[in-house]
Amino acid sequence: MADNTTQTEEYVQLKLVINEESNKVLFAEAGKDFVDILCSFLTMPLGTIARLLQKDSNMGQITIGCLNSLYQSVVDLDKRYLWTDSIKELLLKPKNSSEDYCSTLKLNIDDSQPTEYFICARNYFSSECRSCRNISKSTYYKCSCGSRFDRSFFLKRFCKGFVNSVATFVITDDLINIIPNSAAYTTFSLLKNLGIITSSTKEMAVNVTKEKVVDLLKCALVSKSPLTDVFLGKKPSIERSRFLTCNAENSSTIQITIQLVIRKSEGNILFAHGDQDFADLLISFLTFPLGGIIRKLGEYSSMGSIGRLYKSIAESVENQYFISEEAKNRLIDPLLASEYKSCSSILPIKEQCLNYYGYYQSESYRYRSNDPFFITDKHYKDGGRYEEMRLHNNKNPIKEGFVKGPRTYLATDDLVIGPASPISASLLINRLQIPVDDLKEKNVTIGMKECLSILNAALTSTSALTNGLGHLLSEVMEEK
Ligand SMILES: [Zn+2]
Structure with a gap:
């Protein structure tokens, strides 16, 4: 494959073992630089991921569930609906609580400004x-x-990434195995175990540029073979992720009452009205780190191969391959950046303490x-x-949440959020050409279980409300 890397462009080297006949990557052998980049995906807040998905790269733009429409509604939201001017920036370029770990990455695709600190003159x-x-x-x-x-x-x-610099790692195409290439588990034994030493097995060295890293993130979120997709130039095989209902307990104190507008004949939610708590809940998704979401959704999360990457790090017993236990925890239990303290009640992800x-x-x-x-x-x-x-003990910039109240907000099934008005609702109904007698309103109270369920549906489908709140609709369907 032609290598278009210019001399000045930074890159990380990666060795691939491919099967020429099937045009597939069997596995890759990589050092710290590449594995750290892969690990950093788990620390990224959803807002950062949404922004990177829209970036042009070889793969083009990619949409994931409702993430892009949610992100775009914050882009479009008039600043007068937000409590402070800085909130928009904090949502569109969210803070990564492991910023200090990622700042030394050889290729850092997160172009948010590093946190500035100030002293008095x-x-x-x-x-x-x-x-x-x-x-x-x-x-x-x-x-x-x-x-x-x-x-x-x-x-x-002061932090130098996540894994040890002396180790080399073997990474399978589906990211399910990121194993240290130690004496106990050499590349050769892997080859032998997989029965893949044939005449079509070839080695290939590639230079991974920043653009390729963006592609890799995109493919890791939608495909089960991201290495093949990125390095052998295949279109990612986007798997329509299955949406699985979450069975989380409603243990927290969140109780948000919303009004659903349902289309009876189809059994789907067209939109929901709620106050600022409801809008804040949906918008806060952008602040959650990917690894934290996978941890909370557990077996219910099913995005490409990113869950496998998480699992392979979480289950790796060989802690000595991480620079510290703290570094590993940053990946399998990433924290909310301290700016988003108020969001920790929505999704139980601990917020970072500034030590x-x-x-x-x-x-x-x-x-x-x-x-x-x-x-x-x-x-x-x-x-x-x-x-x-x-x-200095700063007051939290988001102590009152993101959007201003008291007022009503409207969220569509695919999570386009904005201030509600009788006009916005009727325009929406007109546009969808739905007869009024096919509509039904229903008030429901949602808790933690529903929050997680909407989040999960938002990442795997374009019907976050219908799929996430499906269990609340049965009554309506019986009535029809
Ligand atoms: Zn002073």
């Missing part, structure tokens, strides 16, 4: 200002000394470095060279 210019050693994540609040937080700096890159320490270099060292301030996850004790700073 007084702190920056005067080393005598001992009382204010504050670091803030926002310029909105003032430092305890009264100055504004207006000098920005970034997190020191970071800020430092600045003491006076005598300060002018030797252009970057005297940094923030890290470890205590620094270096002979008085650094002085510790305090993370």
Whole structure:
């Protein structure tokens, strides 16, 4: 295959073992750089994934369930319906709680801006200002000394991805096996076990560019053979994922009452009306990390081969191939970024606590470095060279949720969300050309079970409400 990589473009090398006859990748052999990229998919919030799916790459744009329409409705939502100006950005380019782990990836496809931290100008210019050693994540609040937080700096890159740099890994086409290529399980024994050493077995080296990584993410979400699809130039075999009903307990305190508008003859939900809690619930899906969703949906999630990737990492017993236990946990139990604290009641994903320490270099060292301030996850004790700073206790930017209330919002079956009005509802009914006597309204109260079920349906179908709330419709169907 022709390799179009230009000399300046960054790439990661990958060795493929292919079957020339069937034009299939049997497996790949990769080092840390590639496996880290694959792992990082699990840390990405759904909003980031939705954005990347729309990116043009070899594969073209790909839609997954209702994810694109949900994302697009936030793009289209007028800012006056949102509590603060920054919310839109926080939803369209959501924060990844493992940003520090992903910032050192050789090819990072998430082009969101890294989190900026701020110190006050007084702190920056005067080393005598001992009382204010504050670091803030926002310029909105003032430092305890009264100055504004207006000098920005970034997190020191201290995490080096997820897996060990000395290990090599064997990855099967369906991502179900990501196994360390150790003495106990060599490539050769894998070949032998699979009975695939034939005359058509060939080795092939490929350079994986950023564009290929975007393709790989797309294919991993819809296909059971992402490596073949991306590297042997096949169109991804999009599997219509089966929607499986979730049986989660309604254990949480969420109780949201909504009004469904149902088409009796078809038994489907056309749209739902609800207040801001309902809109917030649906919009919050964009903030959840992929790995966290797979963890919560468990066996019910069925997107391409990404669930297999999750499983293969979760079930790998050989922890020594990860740089730390923490690194592995970031993949199998990823946290919500601390900005989205209020969303943790919707989907029980823990939010990240900021266990970071800020430092600045003491006076005598300060002018030797252009970057005297940094923030890290470890205590620094270096002979008085650094002085510790305090993370300013910022108020949460999303404490009241995303959309403003009190007002009613409308969500269609494929999760196009917007402010509701009698006109918007009647326009929708007219457009769908549905006779009024075929419509029925029904008020229902939804809890955790329904939230998870809508989320699952949103990822696997274009009828998030009908599939997710199907169990609440039986009564209506009996009445007809
Ligand atoms: Zn200050």
